[in-house]
Amino acid sequence: MATIRDVARLAKCSTATVSRFFNHKYVSPEAEQRIRAAIDVLAYSPNVAARNLKLKRSMILGMIIPDITEPFFPAVVKGVEDVARAHRFSLMLFNTQEDEEREAACLDILVAHQCDGLLLIKAPPGLQHERYRARLATVAAPVVYLDRAPDVAADTVLVDNIAGARRGVEHLIKLGHRNIAIVMMGRAVPTHLDRLEGYRRALADYGLPLRPERVQQTEPTMADAYSVTLQLLTSEDPPTAIFATNARITLGVMAAINSRGLRCPEDISVLGHDGFDWQTVFRPRLTIVEQPAHLMGTRAAELVVERIAGRVEGPPRRIVLEPELVVRESCGVYRGHSLTRPAAALSPS
Numbered sequence: 471m472a473t474i475r476d477v478a479r480l481a482k483c484s485t486a487t488v489s490r491f492f493n494h495k496y497v498s499p500e501a502e503q504r505i506r507a508a509i510d511v512l513a514y515s516p517n518v519a520a521r522n523l524k525l526k527r528s529m530i531l532g533m534i535i536p537d538i539t540e541p542f543f544p545a546v547v548k549g550v551e552d553v554a555r556a557h558r559f560s561l562m563l564f565n566t567q568e569d570e571e572r573e574a575a576c577l578d579i580l581v582a583h584q585c586d587g588l589l590l591i592k593a594p595p596g597l598q599h600e601r602y603r604a605r606l607a608t609v610a611a612p613v614v615y616l617d618r619a620p621d622v623a624a625d626t627v628l629v630d631n632i633a634g635a636r637r638g639v640e641h642l643i644k645l646g647h648r649n650i651a652i653v654m655m656g657r658a659v660p661t662h663l664d665r666l667e668g669y670r671r672a673l674a675d676y677g678l679p680l681r682p683e684r685v686q687q688t689e690p691t692m693a694d695a696y697s698v699t700l701q702l703l704t705s706e707d708p709p710t711a712i713f714a715t716n717a718r719i720t721l722g723v724m725a726a727i728n729s730r731g732l733r734c735p736e737d738i739s740v741l742g743h744d745g746f747d748w749q750t751v752f753r754p755r756l757t758i759v760e761q762p763a764h765l766m767g768t769r770a771a772e773l774v775v776e777r778i779a780g781r782v783e784g785p786p787r788r789i790v791l792e793p794e795l796v797v798r799e800s801c802g803v804y805r806g807h808s809l810t811r812p813a814a815a816l817s818p819s
Contacts, residue, residue, distance in 0.1 A: 472512035488521035495659055505597075506526040522762050531559045533589040534573055537690065538565040540745040541717045542763050543591070543600050546616060549767020550589055554817025556599065556655050557775050558584070568657060568690070570596030574605065581609060587774035588613045592620060594657045612777035614770045618660045625777070627789045634759040635713070636675075636794030638741045641757070641795060642711045646804030649684075649740060651709035657686025665715045665743065667673035669785055684709060688719060695722025696729075703730050710804050711739040713761065717746050735802030743798070755798035762791050 474492075478485040491497050491505050508514070508778040531554050535543045535557040547563060554561045562585065564576035570593040580588060588611055596602070606613070607622070614625040642650050651667045655662040670680050686702060695718065702709055703726060714720040722744035728733055734740050734754055736777055742758040776782040 471778065472514040474514075476512055477514050477692035479723045486739065495500040497653045507556060515650065528584045528586055529559050530562055530583060530585045531587050531771070532564070532583070533561045534564045534576050534580075535591045536568045536573075539718075540690065542744045542761065545763035546591070546767040546770075548578040549769075550771040551762040551767075552764075553768050553771035553775065554684070559775070566593045568593045570602060570652065572598060574602045577605065577609070577614065580595070580636040581611075581666050585611055585612050586778050589622075589770050589774060590618045594659055596601035608686050609776075612758060612774050614774045614777075616766055616770045617776075623786050625786045625788075625792070626768075626775055627773065629661075629761045629766065629791050629793050631664035631793070632668040632671065634761070635665040635715075636672045636793070637668075637795045638743075638757075638759045638794075639713055640671050640675065641676070641797065642713070642741055642801060643672060643737060645711075645801060648804075649679060650678075650705065650711045650713060651686060652713045652715065653686045653688055653698055653702075653723055654692050654715040657690075662715050665713075668675050669713055675724045686743045688722070689718065690718060692718055695719040696726045699723045699726035703727070703732070709738070711741065711801070713741045713743075715743050717742065717744040718796060719743075720758075734800050736805075739801040739804075745796070754800045757798045757801040758796050760794045760796050766791060792816070 474485055474488050480489045480613075481488065481501070483501050487497055487501055488505055491502060497505070499656065501621055517779065531550070533547065533550055535547065537543060551561050562580060562583065563577070564573075566573040566576060573593045577588075588609065590613060594683075603622070612625070614627065616627050617629070618627055619628055639650060650669075650673070652666060654666055666685065673680055683705070684700045684702075688698045695714070699722060700714065702712065712723055714723045720740065723740055724734065727738055727740070740756065743757045743761075745760050747759055769791070773782065773787060773789070
């Protein structure tokens with residue numbers, strides 16, 4: 471079995487240099503390259519438990535997300551993992567299915583493994599929310615919240631969901647749409663409530679009423695979004711445009727439109743939220759409000775690593791990233807709108 475001395479001999483450096491490498495201290499890039507090559511040749515595995523005991527660290531980051539099947543969250547996880555690997559941390563990932571009790575159980579496991587830092591995208595409050603909230607306050611490791619603002623002062627990395635939704639709905643209004651519906655997740659999730667607020671503000675900017683029947687809540691599944699959208703499309707006054715507040719809801723909306731034999735955007739326009747890998751081959755190509763998911767993950771992981779290393783101290787930091795409106799084919803000019811109308815008709819009031 472290879473030893474650290476064998477690694478040092480093959481890498482042509484001292485055992486002290488190899489030890490510094492394994493203890494996450496600086497070595498020259500040239501020495502690091504030789505050490506990594508020697509490790510590969512010798513198939514050397516350090517005694518991680520002994521090393522971490524000496525360092526008084528587990529070299530583990532814990533992450534809890536609400537829904538691994540929603541395309542947005544894996545992109546965030548990838549951003550976290552990229553930073554974790556660069557700093558030689560392992561990542562333990564848990565999925566809660568939007569269940570806070572399940573989230574609490576995941577937290578206990580991560581604490582038991584003595585994770586050096588935690589990254590948390592919270593599920594909606596459950597029946598034991600206050601008890602769980604108190605439990606979170608006792609966690610000694612640095613905690614960074616992502617995507618959904620916590621109800622406590624803490625390091626947080628968010629996206630400006632109000633501004634993104636407002637910009638997207640304004641795009642629909644400028645295309646002549648006045649009868650715009652929103653299909654959103656109905657579990658009091660802060661991000662979706664913010665998107666509803668952005669929708670409301672865009673309507674108010676242009677003097678358009680907020681019609682309760684145009685605000686449809688759904689479970690975060692394609693099937694439920696499909697059902698809700700069918701109700702909109704078969705109503706006495708169907709919308710001419712729909713804003714769907716995440717990727718899976720968007721797909722349910724598009725499926726319902728297709729089932730009715732309608733064309734997008736000729737018959738109805740669709741504004742989606744969040745991207746997914748095959749969106750560029752989806753027809754029509756979707757206009758979306760796109761969040762910088764990978765960047766959110768990297769910024770959060772960098773912050774938690776800085777807290778662990780003691781490079782960031784003081785009060786909690788709040789980082790807010792900007793979404794982007796990506797205009798493609800699924801939003802078209804409303805057919806009943808004349809492009810010869812005065813520009814004031816399309817300007818905010």
